[in-house]
Amino acid sequence: MQDLPAGKPVVTDTHPSLLDRTMEAAARATPEPLANTVRGLSDRMVAWLFIAPTILLLLAINIFPLIWAIQLSFTNYRANRPNEVVKNIGLQNYERILTDTDTWIAMQTTAHFVFWTILLQTLIGFTLAYLIDRKFRGHAFWTTIILVPMMLSPAVVGNFWRFLYEPQIGLFTYIVSFFTGIATTDILMLSNVKLAPWSIIIVDTWMWTPYVMLICLAGLRSIPDYIYEAAEVDRASNWRQFWSITLPMALPFIMLAVLFRGIENFKMFDMVNLLTGGGPGSTTEVASITLKREAFEKWRTGFSSAFAIILFVAVFGLANIYVKVLNRVKSR
Amino acid sequence: MADISLRSVTKRFGETEAVSELNLHIANGEFVVLLGPTGAGKTTTLRLIAGLERPEQGSIVIAGRDVTKLEPAVRDVAFVFQQYSLYPHLTVYENLAFPLRSPTRKRSEAEIKARVAEIARLVRIDHKLENKSTRLSGGEMQRVAIGRALVRRPAIYLMDEPLSSLDAKLRADLRLELKRIQTELGSTLLYVTHDQIEAMTMADRIGILAEGQLVQIGTPREIYTQPANLHVAARLGQPAINLLPAGLLPDAAPAGTKTVGARTEHLTIEKVANGHADGTVDWIEHLGDQNHLHLTVGDRKLVTLTDPDTAFQKGDRVTVRFRAPLYFDGAGNRIGG
Numbered sequence: 129m130q131d132l133p134a135g136k137p138v139v140t141d142t143h144p145s146l147l148d149r150t151m152e153a154a155a156r157a158t159p160e161p162l163a164n165t166v167r168g169l170s171d172r173m174v175a176w177l178f179i180a181p182t183i184l185l186l187l188a189i190n191i192f193p194l195i196w197a198i199q200l201s202f203t204n205y206r207a208n209r210p211n212e213v214v215k216n217i218g219l220q221n222y223e224r225i226l227t228d229t230d231t232w233i234a235m236q237t238t239a240h241f242v243f244w245t246i247l248l249q250t251l252i253g254f255t256l257a258y259l260i261d262r263k264f265r266g267h268a269f270w271t272t273i274i275l276v277p278m279m280l281s282p283a284v285v286g287n288f289w290r291f292l293y294e295p296q297i298g299l300f301t302y303i304v305s306f307f308t309g310i311a312t313t314d315i316l317m318l319s320n321v322k323l324a325p326w327s328i329i330i331v332d333t334w335m336w337t338p339y340v341m342l343i344c345l346a347g348l349r350s351i352p353d354y355i356y357e358a359a360e361v362d363r364a365s366n367w368r369q370f371w372s373i374t375l376p377m378a379l380p381f382i383m384l385a386v387l388f389r390g391i392e393n394f395k396m397f398d399m400v401n402l403l404t405g406g407g408p409g410s411t412t413e414v415a416s417i418t419l420k421r422e423a424f425e426k427w428r429t430g431f432s433s434a435f436a437i438i439l440f441v442a443v444f445g446l447a448n449i450y451v452k453v454l455n456r457v458k459s460r
Numbered sequence: 461m462a463d464i465s466l467r468s469v470t471k472r473f474g475e476t477e478a479v480s481e482l483n484l485h486i487a488n489g490e491f492v493v494l495l496g497p498t499g500a501g502k503t504t505t506l507r508l509i510a511g512l513e514r515p516e517q518g519s520i521v522i523a524g525r526d527v528t529k530l531e532p533a534v535r536d537v538a539f540v541f542q543q544y545s546l547y548p549h550l551t552v553y554e555n556l557a558f559p560l561r562s563p564t565r566k567r568s569e570a571e572i573k574a575r576v577a578e579i580a581r582l583v584r585i586d587h588k589l590e591n592k593s594t595r596l597s598g599g600e601m602q603r604v605a606i607g608r609a610l611v612r613r614p615a616i617y618l619m620d621e622p623l624s625s626l627d628a629k630l631r632a633d634l635r636l637e638l639k640r641i642q643t644e645l646g647s648t649l650l651y652v653t654h655d656q657i658e659a660m661t662m663a664d665r666i667g668i669l670a671e672g673q674l675v676q677i678g679t680p681r682e683i684y685t686q687p688a689n690l691h692v693a694a695r696l697g698q699p700a701i702n703l704l705p706a707g708l709l710p711d712a713a714p715a716g717t718k719t720v721g722a723r724t725e726h727l728t729i730e731k732v733a734n735g736h737a738d739g740t741v742d743w744i745e746h747l748g749d750q751n752h753l754h755l756t757v758g759d760r761k762l763v764t765l766t767d768p769d770t771a772f773q774k775g776d777r778v779t780v781r782f783r784a785p786l787y788f789d790g791a792g793n794r795i796g797g
Contacts, residue, residue, distance in 0.1 A: 352543070352545075354541050354543055354545045355545055355547065355548075357512050357532075357539070357541070357545070358539065358541060358545040358547075358608075359547075359558075360511075360512070360531075360532045360533060361510055361511075361512070361532045361533075361537060361538065361539040362538075362558055362559040362562070362608070363532075363533040363534075363559065363562040364533075364558070364562065365533075365563060368561075368563075372547070372550075372558075373547060376549045377548070377549060
């Protein structure tokens with residue numbers, strides 16, 4: 129290939145796959161001298177060489193463990209007893225998980241978290257984005273301030289919220305007590321059965337609302353000004369502009385934020401583990417905590433592999449259905 | 461329908477004066493076209509009338525009411541934007557019905573339906589009412605945008621280059637259509653364009669804008685035959701007017717003439733076999749129904765129209781004479797009534 133005229137596809141295909149398009153982009157970006165010096169190799173080969181490290185890495189740390197976990201899920205293997213004979217027990221693990229009340233409770237707890245965190249984060253995030261989009265004085269400054277929690281490490285966040293929730297010295301408890309008059313010693317955010325789930329919802333909302341806000345803001349910014357101007361001339365009130373222009377046009381973005389947060393919170397682990405460790409009792413025991421207990425406390429490796437696969441299929445399935453809906457909304 | 465007055469309106473964007481000291485009166489039922497190059501302040505003038513911009517100075521009066529400080533919604537205007545500016549998530553029907561669903565004047569659904577159907581027929585989009593507005597061709601989108609303005613009966617219709625993004629054929633069709641609709645409805649219409657053909661064919665009066673100032677306003681005929689200055693003269697006519705220094709050709713120019721402006725109708729060109737010639741034919745551009753004749757006279761190039769079956773040929777030596785051309789003084793203003 130002597131030259132790559134712009135606009136002329138290197139890999140001709142009526143429906144180029146992502147891989148093809150990536151390779152085409154790679155071929156296009158390859159400086160000509162390089163393509164010429166690597167003699168004997170076709171452009172396609174050169175492209176493959178460039179993406180090979182990534183693909184190998186993906187295979188090694190994603191695909192291979194997944195396949196192995198699937199295989200383990202049909203056995204009674206225990207990682208802490210490597211010398212024991214591994215028996216193939218078919219679908220027994222799956223059967224036990226799907227009929228076990230504890231795992232169902234864990235799933236319900238997870239669903240509960242996902243629902244409330246998404247609801248709060250979407251409402252607050254969108255509201256913040258809507259306000260920031262008014263472009264008032266200093267809006268860039270406030271955007272940065274709002275984004276700070278998102279940039280922190282979850283481990284740090286979990287630890288310092290544990291201090292904030294502290295009944296004796298915690299700032300959060302102090303403030304709540306100041307406004308409600310309830311004694312600080314009665315506000316046991318992390319050990320009260322009723323409050324513990326909310327303590328986690330609050331932290332997750334505090335940390336990830338900015339993320340939702342950012343995506344919503346991108347959505348709001350994508351609505352061109354002249355649409356609003358047309359609506360203004362058409363005598364649509366602010367209220368009507370919001371419901372008939374702002375919300376429908378930002379909806380795909382909001383749904384995208386919900387998707388990301390949903391997948392993320394379905395496997396919420398670090399924050400729960402740091403704040404309550406699943407307690408008190410099992411009130412905040414989300415699926416990922418159950419999974420960790422089964423895998424690394426009880427060492428039921430085969431069983432927990434099966435559980436992980438079930439979770440994976442559930443998230444994957446739900447996400448796929450959701451993406452279909454999202455695409456329909458987008459193409460309206 | 462109503463009359464509109466702009467009284468010494470000035471609008472600045474930072475340091476630049478987009479519109480300065482603009483005075484304009486549009487009578488009830490009049491079709492006025494503002495013509496000017498990009499950045500002349502045409503769009504800003506429209507936006508000022510619509511209330512999408514606020515002037516620094518001056519006042520805007522619609523139907524005897526000073527609306528200078530009022531919101532767009534209460535000014536009773538309809539606006540067709542240069543970008544189609546349809547509501548992308550709504551159907552064509554909903555787009556057309558949108559201005560009718562204003563809370564200030566409640567209409568019944570049947571009333572809205574009848575009105576939308578009427579307008580859809582007028583702009584010839586009635587076969588696509590249920591389509592999403594994003595699934596239309598450019599021409600269809602713009603017809604919907606025009607329809608959305610026409611669906612109401614505002615004091616004035618404001619149109620910002622509504623035809624500029626359409627192909628030539630559709631533009632010609634819609635030009636006629638728009639003029640017909642305007643005459644039929646007797647509506648007041650302010651139309652902005654940089655296309656002289658649109659201005660000449662549709663306008664009752666043309667206003668020439670340059671650098672935020674109204675240079676001249678008058679009927680298309682007046683603007684064409686009696687341009688106030690070089691700028692106005694250069695805006696109209698196809699091919700563009702030939703501007704030649706005085707004295708290039710023998711002529712009885714009035715005193716003070718610096719530049720002579722000559723369009724096709726101002727020139728008599730004849731072939732000479734031998735003897736004195738003023739210039740030569742450079743080449744002939746064949747446009748089909750007519751030809752462009754390119755001449756060199758002295759060190760100047762001239763372009764005029766000529767018949768499709770012209771006898772001129774490349775290299776012909778010709779005499780060129782003026783026939784009552786336009787004379788401009790040193791400041792660029794036209795000399796004589």
